[in-house]
Amino acid sequence: MHNTRSSRGIQDLVDLFDCFIVDQFGVLHDGMRPYPGAVDALVMLKRAGKTILVLSNSGRRSAPNEQRLLRLGFQIGSWDYFLSSGEVAWKRLDRLLRERGGAEPLKCLLLARGGDRSAVEGLPLEIVDSGADADIVLLSGSMGDRFDMDHYRRLLEPAAARNVTCICTNPDKIMLTEVGPRFGAGRIAEVYAEMGAPVMRIGKPFPEIYQIAVEMLGHPPAIRTACVGDSIEHDIAGGRRAGLPTVLVGTGILDTLSRAEKAELFRRHGAAPDYFLPAFTW
Structure with missing residues (x-):
């Protein structure tokens, strides 16, 4: 090297x-x-x-990540600080949404891993299941070990057609899973950008x-x-x-x-x- x-x-x-x-x-x-x-x-x-x-x-906030380290057997006190891209994104979104004031909650299509909701907890967002209804796409994790990329294309195409902004809080393109490396949230964000829609990456x-x-x-x-x-x-x-x-x-x-x-x-x-x-x- x-x-x-x-x-x-x-x-x-x-x-x-x-x-x-x-x-x-x-x-x-x-x-x-x-x-x-x-x-x-x-x-x-x-x-x-x-x-x-x-x-x-990680698209998850810092606290859930630290708890996972402890569950895996890492010792409390063996690190001083933990910072995740999900934490940075949550704070930025919190600030932006507060600046919006009393407007109606944004409709958010949340793509996360394992049903994790820490990326949106405490935020005035309405979670929707369809890209056709979304005002914003929050991409915090990939389920690439369960779904293929066509699944995500179908889910995201209606949002991309309306030029809805995607915030990717986990730019990793490859993730480690029990079945080996699979595509990460960062790769899904690339596909969304290839559809011509705007992507904001944090991390x-x-x-x-x-x-x-x-x-x-x-x-x-x-x-x-x-x-x-x-x-x-x-x-x-x-x-x-x-x-x-x-x-x-x-x-x-x-x-x-x-x-x-x-x-x-x-x-x-x-x-x-x-x-x-x-x-x-x-």
Whole structure:
């Protein structure tokens, strides 16, 4: 990997950085269970005096994501902050809807995973089942392990025909599931955009979520803040655009890719990582 330094574990980077911005899916766990050594690595990193912010392209708000980490076996107190794209989107929507004042609630077509409603809880939105009725589409998750893309096309075509804005709160194009990698919400958003309708994306690799993360960390020196992730397109490209050092792990969506295939992704996205770890272990 050109210009990328290989390390055995996160311990090798402890003296280089004060703050770690760590992705969850593909780095800490696969959605069903922690990766071997990840629980202990997070604990040891915190014991080493580091500040840790878990940064996720999850359409769910931050609190449900933290609760999931605890259910998976991660230890309370082994991270300092959690920020999800769903949290950023919820706060932005809350602000915009408050500015609308006493107008009738917007009709929202919500596309989420597993019936999750945290993306809209507490917001003055009327949830509808058809794109034909929607004033806004909120795309917070994919059920790509249950439905094919044609299902989403049929659902979204009536909204696209009316030029309804889609807010995608999970830009990941690939997600990890029990049946293997499947298309994520970010890919559904691409299809909606291909229909000619407007799409607003919130999350990695876009600047806003990194600005909020750095603010939560207290604006530490960029050179002492590392972004750790498994997605070259989202974690590595996003961290580099934010001016932060990046650490790529070989688990998650890259697990089956060859060295040459990774190099091609570096070239395509213009984002080679500064460091490579086989996995998020101590």
